[in-house]
Amino acid sequence: MTSLPEQINSDKPQKKRFSGILEWRDHNKYTFNLIAIVLFLILLPLFSGNIARQYLVYVLIILVLMSAIFTISGNRLHLIIGSFFAALSIVLNVLFYLTGEAPFYQASVIIPLFFFGFVTIILFSGIIREREISFDIIAGAISVYFLIGITWAYGIMVMELLVPNSFTIAVITPNELRYLPDVISFSFSFLTTTGNFDVAAATPFARMIMMFEMITGTLYIAILISWLVGKFISREKP
Numbered sequence: 185m186t187s188l189p190e191q192i193n194s195d196k197p198q199k200k201r202f203s204g205i206l207e208w209r210d211h212n213k214y215t216f217n218l219i220a221i222v223l224f225l226i227l228l229p230l231f232s233g234n235i236a237r238q239y240l241v242y243v244l245i246i247l248v249l250m251s252a253i254f255t256i257s258g259n260r261l262h263l264i265i266g267s268f269f270a271a272l273s274i275v276l277n278v279l280f281y282l283t284g285e286a287p288f289y290q291a292s293v294i295i296p297l298f299f300f301g302f303v304t305i306i307l308f309s310g311i312i313r314e315r316e317i318s319f320d321i322i323a324g325a326i327s328v329y330f331l332i333g334i335t336w337a338y339g340i341m342v343m344e345l346l347v348p349n350s351f352t353i354a355v356i357t358p359n360e361l362r363y364l365p366d367v368i369s370f371s372f373s374f375l376t377t378t379g380n381f382d383v384a385a386a387t388p389f390a391r392m393i394m395m396f397e398m399i400t401g402t403l404y405i406a407i408l409i410s411w412l413v414g415k416f417i418s419r420e421k422p
Contacts, residue, residue: 213324214307214320215324217249217324218326220245220248220249221327221331221334224241224248225334225368227241228241228242228364228365235281238363238365239277239278239281243274243277246273246274247270249270249303253266253303262306265302266303266306269295269299272295273296273299276288276291276292276295279292293338293345297335297342300331300334304335307331308328311325311328317412317415325408325412328404329375329401329404332400332401332404333371333372334371336371336397336400337372340367340370340371341364343390347387347390349386350385350386350389351370351383351386351390352383352384352386353366353367353370370383375397377398377401377402
């Protein structure tokens with residue numbers, strides 16, 4: 185029979201390992217956030233055929249982003265607003281999964297648009313306030329770029345709710361529900377101005393909206409490069 189002191193000693197390495205991970209996260213808050221977003225984007229299409237697993241990945245990324253808001257902003261109001269949108273998004277997605285009712289689907293698309301938009305703004309404002317350039321800051325800037333693409337993807341889904349058949353998707357019938365994996369590559373194709381032929385903006389209004397996403401992606405890259413150059417120049421000055 186194992187003695188109590190031996191059990192306590194065996195738990196110490198696990199506690200140290202966990203505390204080491206938390207310490208690394210505190211010193212690399214933007215890098216941790218970027219890793220989580222990239223994993224989210226990788227896992228989401230893999231589970232697109234299983235709605236339950238897709239929602240699980242979705243809930244995990246919301247929890248990670250909430251943690252990022254708390255770590256980066258340190259603002260109680262930001263935490264309250266983010267928690268409200270995050271909790272509401274999770275509840276609405278669970279209700280839609282359990283009931284299949286259209287109002288829950290519509291709300292589960294609209295609320296995440298506000299949540300991801302809010303997180304994007306908070307992270308971007310935290311980055312531009314940083315005084316020193318490091319790998320972690322650059323990782324944060326990249327994570328904001330990914331978040332912009334995710335936010336626009338939800339914007340596409342909301343537009344499809346408000347104006348049905350604004351977009352045509354090759355593998356989806358006009359009356360079939362759109363999910364995030366169905367439109368996220370389309371959003372990033374416009375954000376990066378590369379183009380995607382599986383999804384098309386079918387109305388003049390939709391094409392105009394997507395034009396603004398292309399402008400957003402181009403401006404973000406230009407502003408980010410200018411900001412980084414300005415930081416390096418100011419650091420080199422005596």
